[in-house]
Amino acid sequence: MIEENCLALSDIHGWYGESKALHGIEINVKRGQTVALMGRNGAGKTTTLRAITRQLTRTEGSIKKDGQEISTVPRHKLAYQGIGFVPEDRGTYNTLSVQENLKLLPKVGDSGMSLDELHSFFPNIQERRHAPAGTLSGGEQQMLAMARVLLAGPDLILLDEPTEGLAPVFVQKIAELLQDLKKRGLTILLVEQNMIFTRKLADHFYMIENGLVVADFPAEELSENEELISRVLGV
Amino acid sequence: MSNTTTHIPGPTQSLPSARALKLVAFAVLAVALLIAPAVLYPVFLMKILCFALFASALNLLLGYTGLLSFGHATFFGGGAYFTAYCVKALEVGPLTGILIGVAGAAVLGLAIGVIAIRRQGIYFAMTTLALSQLAYFCFLRAPFTNAEDGIQNVPRGTLFGVIDLTDHVTMYFFVLTVFAIGMFAIWRIVTSPFGEVVKAIRENEQRAISLGYNVNRYKLSVFTVSAALAGLAGSTKALVFQIATLTDVSWQMSGEAILMALLGGLGTLTGPSVGATVIVTMQNYLAATSVPVNVVIGVVFVISVLLFRKGIVGVFQRFSKAP
Amino acid sequence: MEIFGISVPALAGQLLIGLFNGAFYALLSLGLAVIFGMLRIINFAHGAFYMLGAFSAYMLSAYLGASFWLSLLIVPLVLAALAAVLERSMLQRLAGLDPLYGLLLTFGFALILEGGMQYVFGVAGQPYSPPASLSGASNLGFMFMPHYRAFVIVVSLFVCFGTWLLIERTKIGSILRAATENPSLSEVFGLNVPVLITATYAFGAALAGIAGIMAAPVFQVSPHMGSNLIIVVFAVVVIGGMGSIMGAIISGFALGLVEGLTKVFYSEASNVVVFVIMAIVLYFRPAGLFGKDA
Numbered sequence: 001m002i003e004e005n006c007l008a009l010s011d012i013h014g015w016y017g018e019s020k021a022l023h024g025i026e027i028n029v030k031r032g033q034t035v036a037l038m039g040r041n042g043a044g045k046t047t048t049l050r051a052i053t054r055q056l057t058r059t060e061g062s063i064k065k066d067g068q069e070i071s072t073v074p075r076h077k078l079a080y081q082g083i084g085f086v087p088e089d090r091g092t093y094n095t096l097s098v099q100e101n102l103k104l105l106p107k108v109g110d111s112g113m114s115l116d117e118l119h120s121f122f123p124n125i126q127e128r129r130h131a132p133a134g135t136l137s138g139g140e141q142q143m144l145a146m147a148r149v150l151l152a153g154p155d156l157i158l159l160d161e162p163t164e165g166l167a168p169v170f171v172q173k174i175a176e177l178l179q180d181l182k183k184r185g186l187t188i189l190l191v192e193q194n195m196i197f198t199r200k201l202a203d204h205f206y207m208i209e210n211g212l213v214v215a216d217f218p219a220e221e222l223s224e225n226e227e228l229i230s231r232v233l234g235v
Numbered sequence: 236m237s238n239t240t241t242h243i244p245g246p247t248q249s250l251p252s253a254r255a256l257k258l259v260a261f262a263v264l265a266v267a268l269l270i271a272p273a274v275l276y277p278v279f280l281m282k283i284l285c286f287a288l289f290a291s292a293l294n295l296l297l298g299y300t301g302l303l304s305f306g307h308a309t310f311f312g313g314g315a316y317f318t319a320y321c322v323k324a325l326e327v328g329p330l331t332g333i334l335i336g337v338a339g340a341a342v343l344g345l346a347i348g349v350i351a352i353r354r355q356g357i358y359f360a361m362t363t364l365a366l367s368q369l370a371y372f373c374f375l376r377a378p379f380t381n382a383e384d385g386i387q388n389v390p391r392g393t394l395f396g397v398i399d400l401t402d403h404v405t406m407y408f409f410v411l412t413v414f415a416i417g418m419f420a421i422w423r424i425v426t427s428p429f430g431e432v433v434k435a436i437r438e439n440e441q442r443a444i445s446l447g448y449n450v451n452r453y454k455l456s457v458f459t460v461s462a463a464l465a466g467l468a469g470s471t472k473a474l475v476f477q478i479a480t481l482t483d484v485s486w487q488m489s490g491e492a493i494l495m496a497l498l499g500g501l502g503t504l505t506g507p508s509v510g511a512t513v514i515v516t517m518q519n520y521l522a523a524t525s526v527p528v529n530v531v532i533g534v535v536f537v538i539s540v541l542l543f544r545k546g547i548v549g550v551f552q553r554f555s556k557a558p
Numbered sequence: 559m560e561i562f563g564i565s566v567p568a569l570a571g572q573l574l575i576g577l578f579n580g581a582f583y584a585l586l587s588l589g590l591a592v593i594f595g596m597l598r599i600i601n602f603a604h605g606a607f608y609m610l611g612a613f614s615a616y617m618l619s620a621y622l623g624a625s626f627w628l629s630l631l632i633v634p635l636v637l638a639a640l641a642a643v644l645e646r647s648m649l650q651r652l653a654g655l656d657p658l659y660g661l662l663l664t665f666g667f668a669l670i671l672e673g674g675m676q677y678v679f680g681v682a683g684q685p686y687s688p689p690a691s692l693s694g695a696s697n698l699g700f701m702f703m704p705h706y707r708a709f710v711i712v713v714s715l716f717v718c719f720g721t722w723l724l725i726e727r728t729k730i731g732s733i734l735r736a737a738t739e740n741p742s743l744s745e746v747f748g749l750n751v752p753v754l755i756t757a758t759y760a761f762g763a764a765l766a767g768i769a770g771i772m773a774a775p776v777f778q779v780s781p782h783m784g785s786n787l788i789i790v791v792f793a794v795v796v797i798g799g800m801g802s803i804m805g806a807i808i809s810g811f812a813l814g815l816v817e818g819l820t821k822v823f824y825s826e827a828s829n830v831v832v833f834v835i836m837a838i839v840l841y842f843r844p845a846g847l848f849g850k851d852a
Contacts, residue, residue, distance in 0.1 A: 053746045079748030091743050093736045100732040106748045152748070303658045350837050353844040357600050357657050358796060362840060365793040368786075369833035376826070486789065490665055497662065527677040533669030540663040541651060 005064070006031040006156050006187040007052075012061035014044075014051040014211075021047045023211040024061070027189075029156070029204075034178070034188040036198045039208035040234055045191040046088055048208070049158050052189075053078065053085050065156065080108050084154030088161050088191075090145040094134030098125055101133050102148050109153035118147045121177060139170035146177065156187045163194050171197060195233070207232045268411060277403040278475065283515045284414040285472040290495035290507035291421055292464035297493070298502035299425055300457045301437035303360040305489050306347065306367025307465050310340040312483030313370065314466030319386040319479035320379050329392040329400060333413070333470040340466020341459055343370065348458035352451055355440075364486060371484050385480030389473055406475065413471050417464055422504060424460065433457055465492075494532065498539050500546025509547050564822055570701035576818020577811065578707045581714035582769050584810025586791045587798065588718055589765035591806035592725070594795075595738050596758040597649070599660030603667035605788025607637055607763045611770020612779045613675060616684050626689040629771055637767030638760035645759040650752070668785065676781040683778025710772045717768060718807045725803055734758065793836040799849020809847065 007029040014022035022044050029035045037045040051059045054075050063071040065081045073081065085091075092101055102115075102125070119126040122143045128136065133144060142162060149157060162178075163171045171194070178188065178201055192198045198205075199222065207215040209232055217225050271280050293307050318336035321327045327335070347370070351362045374380050381387075391400035400406045424430050436443045436450055444450050473479045482488060491514065499510025514532070521528045539546070545553065586604060593601045601607075614633045618624035624632065644667060652659050688706045695704040725731040737744045737751045745751045770784075777783055791810075798809030813832050821828040839847060 055742055055746070075742075075745040076748060076750045076752075078746060085743075085746050087743065091740065091747075093739045095735055095739055096732055100736075103729065104732060104736055104747070104749075108748060303661070350840050353840050354796075357661060358800075360658065360661055361600060361792045361796050362836070364789060365796060365833050365836055368789045368793075369830050369837070372830045372833075486785075490669070493662065493665075527673045529669050529673030530677065531673075533666045533671075533673055536666030536669060537648065537663060540659050540666060541648060544655075544659065 004030055006033075006066060007189065008062075008064040008067075009048070009052070010062045010064075012048070012051050012059065012063065014047055014056045014060075015058040016047075017057050021056075021211050022051060022059075025051070025208070025211070026213055027206055027216075029187055029189055031155075031187055032182075032185050033203045034182055034190060034201050035204045035206065036190045036192055036202035037206050037208055038192070038195075038198070038229070039232060041193075043208045044211040045208055046160055047211070049085070049087075049160050049189070049191060052083070052158060079106065079152065079154070082109050082155040084108075084149035084152055084157040086142075086145045086149055086157065086159050086162065088164070090138075090141045092133040092136070092141045092144050092148075094132060096133055097130055098133055098136065098144060099129040101144055102129075102151060105148055105152040107151075107153055109155055113147075113150045115151065118150060121180075122147055139166045139173075142166060142170065142174065146174070150181075155185075156189065157181070159188060159190045159192075161191055161193065163192065163197050175200065193233075195229070205229075272404050272407045277407040279515075279519060281403075281407055281410045281475045282472075282519075283512050284410050285468050285475060286492075286495060286515055287508035287511040288414050288417045288471070289465050289468035290492050290499070290511045291418060291504075292461050292468060293492045294496040294501060294503075294507040295421055295424065295464065296457055296461040297496055298500075298506075299430065299437065300433050300454065302352075302454065302458070303357075303493070304351075304363045304458070304461070305360045305486065305493070306351075306363035306365075306370070307462070307492050308484050308486065308488035309347065309367040309370040310344055310462040310465040311469035311472075311488060311492070312374070312479070312481075312485075313343050314340040314469035315473035315479035315483045316374060316380055316386065317466075318470035319389040319473040322392060322474070323386060323389050324379070328396070329394055329409075329474055332392070332474070333467065336470030336473070337463050337466045340469065341463035344459040344462020344466075345455070348455045348462070352454045352458065364489070367484070367486060367489060371481070371486075374484050375481060380479075380481075383481065385478055386473075387478050389477040389479065391474050391477065400474070410471055410475060413467065417467050418504075418508075420464065425504070429453075429456075490536075491532070494536050494539065496546075498535065498543070498546055500548035500550075500552075503546065503548040503552065506546050506548035513547070567701045569822055572818045572822045573815060574701070574703065574707060574818075575821070576815040577711055578814070579817060580811035580814020581711045582773060582787070582810075583791055583794050583814050584718050584807050585714050585765050585769040586788065587794045587806040587810045588721060588803065589762040589769075590791065590795050591798075591800055591803055592721065592765070593759055593762035594800045595803075596734065596755055597660065599649075599652075599657045599664065600792070601759075601762065602661055602664040602788070603644075603671065604664075604762070604766050604791070605784030605786075606668040606671040607641065607766035607784070608770040608773070608787065609675065609781060609784035610640070610671060611637055611767035612686070612774040612777075612783060613679070613684075613770075613781075614767070615771040615774045616686050616779045619686060620684075626771075626775070630768070633771045634764035634767040637770075638764040641763030642756050642760040645756045649759065650755070672781050672785060679781065681780060681782065683780040683783075686774040686779050688775035706775060710776075713768075713772065717765065718810075721765070722803050722807065790832050793832045797832075797836050797839050797846055799846025802848045805846070805848025 005028045009025055009027040012022050012025040013020065025048055037048060039045050047056065050056050052063055059071065062069060065083065070078060070081050096104065124140050125144055125147060133141065136144060162174050175197060181188065190198065190202065202219060204218050205216060206213050207228065214232065215228055289311050293304065296302050296304055314336035317339035318332040321335045322329060322332040347363065347366045350366060351359055354362050375382055391406060393399050394409060398405060400409055432443065432448055432453055436453060440450060469483060495510035495514050496507040497510065498513060499508065500506025517531065518528055521531060586608060590601060590604055611633050614636050615629040618629045618632060649660065649663060652663060692706045692709050695702045725734060733749055734754060737749055737754050741751050794809050794813050795806065797813065798805040816835065817828055817831055820831040
């Protein structure tokens with residue numbers, strides 16, 4: 001049997017120091033899907049991504065990538081399981097040049113984009129390749145963070161709030177990019193507050209509240225769940 | 236060091252039984268100190284008391300304020316030099332000599348502190364170390380210190396003009412009194428409102444600043460008081476051994492005081508004295524063997540840092556608090 | 559010829575000695591800065607590593623008859639191996655704790671290494687002669703230039719700027735800088751940060767080893783040769799600020815020169831001039847001359 005789930009989280013509990021933030025998260029991400037985690041600030045969306053990338057003080061539960069348990073592999077080997085990560089603060093290294101940032105990550109797969117494709121997608125980054133990443137605008141840093149991960153070639157990308165604080169032109173650009181990545185068959189786990197942005201992209205939605213999944217439904221059932229979405233997001 | 240030091244519950248927080256236990260322990264300790272010279276060599280005991288006070292003075296800064304001074308030998312040895320010079324060359328009494336030593340150490344502490352508190356953490360440690368090395372060269376060159384020979388044959392003198400301190404047992408009780416006064420001062424400081432502010436700085440300096448405390452003034456005050464107390468220990472030591480030398484102002488001496496405080500338990504009132512007792516006893520014992528003392532001290536240092544960061548007293552407190 | 563009442567050969571000679579001492583300050587403060595950048599600790603054992611570098615050269619020569627040139631290759635590797643073992647077995651356990659514990663642990667290392675060497679070899683200095691090809695001196699017209707001193711200055715400059723290039727201009731350097739800026743994220747990205755940390759500590763120790771073997775023919779090879787030097791280097795590091803590699807190199811050479819000049823004009827102060835400069839710099843610019851953080 002071929003494992004259908006690219007990523008499967010089961011009964012994930014997570015702690016920041018002494019305080020518990022995740023109380024048994026269950027999420028399945030099928031291969032090739034784009035899955036959106038939704039919820040209010042502090043609900044546990046970002047924490048879930050940090051649990052996968054093992055940046056919490058303590059994490060319990062099972063995390064499987066392509067059917068293999070990855071919660072016990074050393075942190076620096078996670079990327080080699082085909083996992084790419086774009087953190088909330090973009091995670092670009094301010095003291096490194098744009099080019100150094102781009103070339104930093106080890107190649108972990110070939111499902112990503114080539115340098116030429118990326119350059120045509122992100123012309124600004126090509127132009128500013130010698131500048132320190134710290135001097136880029138927020139939108140440019142987001143582009144850089146995405147381009148960097150794509151060059152490494154993971155088949156699963158964890159994206160944390162990619163449109164947060166960005167100008168509409170950049171939001172549009174990122175939406176185009178993600179559509180393109182979907183067509184290429186990449187699996188995406190997306191944390192996003194921007195509902196308009198997410199509606200167009202996601203195949204499946206998970207609603208998170210107080211460190212727990214309270215509901216999940218496919219994109220086709222979006223309209224039936226409007227009330228629930230408004231309640232969970234508090235809009 | 237803030238996250239590893241143990242908070243000592245004040246007397247009011249203790250359970251009645253724990254308080255009674257503390258009083259009993261204190262009484263036993265007091266009696267033991269009083270009869271000790273009948274059993275053990277008084278000079279050895281006086282050495283322990285001097286180093287216990289020195290380590291406790293350092294602990295006031297390191298354990299309670301979170302500032303690692305790697306230059307406290309300057310105040311310890313400086314106090315020793317000033318006292319030795321005044322008693323020997325100027326022929327003042329032992330008490331006056333000690334007071335001058337303490338005052339001198341406090342002035343040195345103020346001068347070094349003003350510069351050192353401009354940096355924090357590891358830079359503070361390096362700065363105090365470098366400034367104390369500067370002081371070392373000054374003591375080496377100063378006309379009154381006799382360079383490598385040091386000030387030797389320092390007379391112990393006569394206390395209040397009547398009590399002759401030449402006798403070891405008499406001297407012991409004088410040193411014990413000095414030690415008790417020094418420890419009492421430290422206890423008063425750490426339990427006072429001033430001490431509470433100082434501990435708050437250790438826990439979270441930014442918050443102390445935002446609460447409106449002039450953090451630098453507090454740090455400088457503690458640094459100066461700690462230097463004065465280290466000077467008190469050094470001055471007394473100069474009278475006990477009747478000598479003041481460059482060893483007392485060397486960085487190795489600063490390191491030893493840190494080890495004593497760390498081994499006994501940082502941020503505990505009694506820890507540094509326990510650490511001093513262990514180290515001085517060990518040094519005395521090893522001096523008679525061919526075992527290299529510095530290697531053993533280094534090993535104890537490594538073990539303390541790796542496995543034993545709460546120190547002897549810290550570990551004991553944790554056990555006694557466990558349900 | 560005279561400048562300020564000092565003859566030019568005397569002045570040039572002292573400047574050369576200053577530059578020569580500065581070559582050691584630069585190598586050692588560079589090693590401290592490299593280690594500090596990655597591990598966030600001050601390596602108190604750095605002076606002991608330097609001393610071990612000199613002793614390794616002495617032992618290689620005395621017991622195995624190894625030449626200076628062979629030792630110059632082997633000694634840094636020996637120091638790197640020793641440091642890697644210390645880091646893996648002990649220093650690594652202090653990750654996440656107050657960096658002061660790292661300072662204290664490496665202070666313990668220094669005591670053990672120095673005490674151990676003193677136990678074996680005593681406090682007296684051991685002889686080590688420079689290679690024959692570097693003995694002698696050239697007359698430059700205005701001064702005599704001992705070949706060995708010139709060699710040390712050139713090697714130090716070469717190693718220092720090589721290190722700078724490695725860190726600022728290569729792929730491995732960018733990985734190091736990334737791991738310094740954000741260690742946990744770098745691990746998620748697939749960089750093996752624990753190995754980088756070990757390698758960095760080993761590299762810093764190797765730099766101290768190079769300084770040590772180059773010091774062996776000139777200074778006394780004795781157990782305590784490193785401990786007083788390292789405090790001066792700490793002051794150099796405080797003056798330069800730990801933020802920059804180039805800062806460590808420049809302050810090392812500059813303070814060596816200043817010390818040399820002080821010897822000419824007011825020799826009594828030459829031992830303390832670095833500390834006095836440190837106090838002045840701290841007072842007016844607490845972050846150090848090249849430092850970024852306060």
